[in-house]
Amino acid sequence: MKKISRRNFVKTTAVSAASLSLFGLAGCKKTEQKTAAEQTTAAPAATEIKTEPIKTGNTVVIAGGGYGGATTAKYLKILNPSINVILVDRNAEHISCAMSNEVIFGLRDISEITMPLKRLADNHGIDFRQAEVTGLDGKKKILKTSSGDIAYDKLVVSPGISMDYDPALNFTEDKQASMPHAWIAGKQTEILRDMVSQIKSGDTVILRTPVALYRCPPGPYERACLFGSTALKKGAKVVVLDPNPQIMSKKPLFEKAFNTTYKNILQYIPNTKVTSIDFEKKIIKTDKGEFQGTLINFIPDQKAGELVFTLGLVENGKKWASVDPKTFESTLIKDVYVIGDAIDSAPVTEMPKSGTIANATGKVVAENLVRIFAGKEPLVPFVGNTCYSLVNDTEAIWIATLYEYSAEKNKIVTRNGANGIPEAASVENRINGDSWGNNILSDTFI
Secondary structure, three states: OOOOOOOHHHHOOOOOOOOOHHHHOOOOOOOOOOOHHOOOOOOOOOOOOOOOOOOOOOOEEEEEHHHHHHHHHHHHHHHOOOOOOEEEEOOEEOOOOOOOHHHOOOOHHHHHHHHEHHHHHHHHOEEEEEOOOEEOOOOOOOOEEOOOOOOOOEEEOOOOOOOOOOOHOOOOOOHHHOOOOOOOOOHHHHHHHHHHHHHOOOEEEEOOOOOOOOOOOHHHHHHHHHHHHHHHHOOOEEEOOOOOOOOOOHHHHHHHHHOOOOOEEEEEOOOOEEEEEEEOEEEEEEEEEEEOOOOOEEOOOOOOHHHHHOOOOOOOOOOOEEEEOOOOEEEOOOOOOOOOOOOOOHHHHOEEEEEEHHHHHHHHHHHHHHHHHHHOOOOOEEEEEEEEEEEOOOOOEEEEEEEEEOOOEEEEEEEEEEEOOOOEHHHHHHHHHHHHHHHHHHHHOO
């Protein structure tokens, strides 16, 4: 992978809308046929956001108040306050998956990553409704919820992920009290935090990572490192069972941490298939032998959030929502858009399933809906992703990448040469990672 400086990526990864006008190109001349990526190669300094005058009465309903849905709601109101924005979520607050590993290992308090959705709504004039989404009438444009039907002109669905449990393993939600995955932040994050605090000398921690594609953050290899850091302090051991053929993100940097800092306490085993679980004896049986642990963090494989299945936004036999890569509009139901983790990556995009990408796709859809309501053509996506990972309590690493729409492939692809990682983990990266985390929370939820 080509390495570029972090400073240059700080400039570019803030770019995360279909058009860069959100971040300072409002005064630049645009050609409607060109993407924002074709018009510029870096994000200039931010300038005043200019909104489009549109007729009143346009209603956008957003199902899901995580990084994707909350960003869409906020930026719709920033770009044009006259749009009627209704945000629906079953929860009163969103607990961030990004930075939740830090909560598990005592480096943050969960209150720091808990974002009240009513605060966001009050700050931006959003109509927030705490309710369960129960169905969709795509023809009549009605979203059905536990608190009543809601009519929309455009619907945005951002449900995140759900667990794709393997029935052969008998590993279901009711097993989570003893083996929490903590991959959807909340109660399980606190359960696993309490378990980690009780690790003692001689213990063995078993971490099973999920098959790619999976939501990240929280990152599985970051979590492995933090288990390693805890084990190093307490005299324990860590076994990482990875069904993937190799480390799937920031490989050279995580590999270095596994082979140096955690050389004598962490065993990394790729290409490992779990065949059964003995829940009472805490034994994981695999095609490479049996492993017994005192603490087992079993992270299941993943699929799109259950909501897209409920609403009929997934093709038969698939696990992710089908969308148009140019607009993120559903290929199954008109005027419905799916963003964030739930997108079917393989045919649509090379983008990861991350909080940054959910935030970015929310901005893409927000700007394009404003353009559509104003009678303009939508712009194709040009987005950036940044991801920081801790390798111990004080040092971090990062990866940053730009993605753009390719008409030739009809897919969002990695921009040529626009990706990079640092030379090594550092305290500076840890400080920058904290800033990134606090900034994306503020950008999304405040």
